[in-house]
Amino acid sequence: MPLLVAPALPAGTLGAQDQPRLPVRPGLALRPWRLDDATAVRAAFDCPAIQRWHVRRLDSDDEARAWVAQWAGRWRDETAASWAIADADDRPVGQVGLRGVELAEASAQVSYWVVxxxxxxxxxxxxxxxxxxxxxxRVGLHRLALEHSTANVASCRVATGAGFTAEGVARASVRHADGWHDMHRHARLATGSQ
Ligand SMILES: CC(C)(COP(=O)(O)OP(=O)(O)OC[C@H]1O[C@@H](n2cnc3c(N)ncnc32)[C@H](O)[C@@H]1OP(=O)(O)O)[C@@H](O)C(=O)NCCC(=O)NCCS
Structure with missing residues (x-):
C-alpha cells in the first residue's frame, strides 16, 4: 500500500555522518560520549532528581559503561542521539539529546539533565x-517536542526559556516511581513560530 507522502528526510541523514561536537559557548560544548565518562555518569545518576525524572538508576560501573556505549549504535541506527555536556576541562556535567527520532516526519523529542x-x-x-x-x-528537523511532569517546575522553565511553546497536558500519561504523572507538552518548530 504506497504512502502518499515522501519521507521528510532520507535515511542516512544522521547515521551517514559522524556524530559532531557542537560548540555552545566558551567553556561549554556538546560532544559524543566516551567510555571513560562512565564514572561521571554513574555519579550523575546518584542524584535523586535525575533518578526521579528519568525513572532509572545505575547500580554498577558495568551498567554505566553500557549506558555510555549505547549511544554510538543509536546514532548509527538514527533512533536517538545523546551528547555529553562538556565543561571547560571537557568533563561531562550533563546530558542533552534527541529521542524518538523520526526522519520521515523530521521530528524528535528532546531530553536533558544537568548534574x-x-x-x-x-x-x-x-x-x-x-x-x-x-x-x-544542520539536520533539517521540522519539529522538536519536549515533555515533562507537571511537578517538574525546573524543566518547565528550561523548556520555556529555550522557546518551546506549551501545547497542553497529557493526563496521567507517564508512570513515575510514585505513580502516574500528568505530562506538560511543549514543542518548537523550525519555521520559527515556536
Ligand atoms: C531541570 C534541569 C535540567 C535544569 O538545569 P539547569 O542547568 O539548572 O537549568 P537553567 O540554569 O538553564 O535554569 C533554567 C530555569 O529553570 C529555573 N530553575 C532551575 N532549577 C529550578 C528549581 N529547582 N525550581 C524552580 N526553577 C528552577 C531557573 O531559575 C531558570 O529560570 P529562568 O529561565 O526563569 O531564570 C536540572 O535541574 C536537572 O537536571 N534536573 C533533574 C533532571 C530533570 O529534571 N531533567 C528533565 C526531565 S524532563
Whole structure:
C-alpha cells in the first residue's frame, strides 16, 4: 500500500555522518560520549532528581559503561542521539539529546539533565538552544517536542526559556516511581513560530 507522502528526510541523514561536537559557548560544548565518562555518569545518576525524572538508576560501573556505549549504535541506527555536556576541562556535567527520532516526519523529542553542581547557571537552557539550532539548521528537523511532569517546575522553565511553546497536558500519561504523572507538552518548530 504506497504512502502518499515522501519521507521528510532520507535515511542516512544522521547515521551517514559522524556524530559532531557542537560548540555552545566558551567553556561549554556538546560532544559524543566516551567510555571513560562512565564514572561521571554513574555519579550523575546518584542524584535523586535525575533518578526521579528519568525513572532509572545505575547500580554498577558495568551498567554505566553500557549506558555510555549505547549511544554510538543509536546514532548509527538514527533512533536517538545523546551528547555529553562538556565543561571547560571537557568533563561531562550533563546530558542533552534527541529521542524518538523520526526522519520521515523530521521530528524528535528532546531530553536533558544537568548534574547538581552545574545547575542554576543557565546550562540546560543554553545547551537546549544549541541542540535545537543544530537540529533545525544542520539536520533539517521540522519539529522538536519536549515533555515533562507537571511537578517538574525546573524543566518547565528550561523548556520555556529555550522557546518551546506549551501545547497542553497529557493526563496521567507517564508512570513515575510514585505513580502516574500528568505530562506538560511543549514543542518548537523550525519555521520559527515556536
Ligand atoms: C531541570 C534541569 C535540567 C535544569 O538545569 P539547569 O542547568 O539548572 O537549568 P537553567 O540554569 O538553564 O535554569 C533554567 C530555569 O529553570 C529555573 N530553575 C532551575 N532549577 C529550578 C528549581 N529547582 N525550581 C524552580 N526553577 C528552577 C531557573 O531559575 C531558570 O529560570 P529562568 O529561565 O526563569 O531564570 C536540572 O535541574 C536537572 O537536571 N534536573 C533533574 C533532571 C530533570 O529534571 N531533567 C528533565 C526531565 S524532563
Amino acid at each position: 547538581p553542581a552545574a545547575r542554576g547557571r543557565g546550562v540546560a537552557t543554553e545547551v537546549l538552544l544549541a541542540l535545537t539550532g543544530w537540529s533545525f539548521t
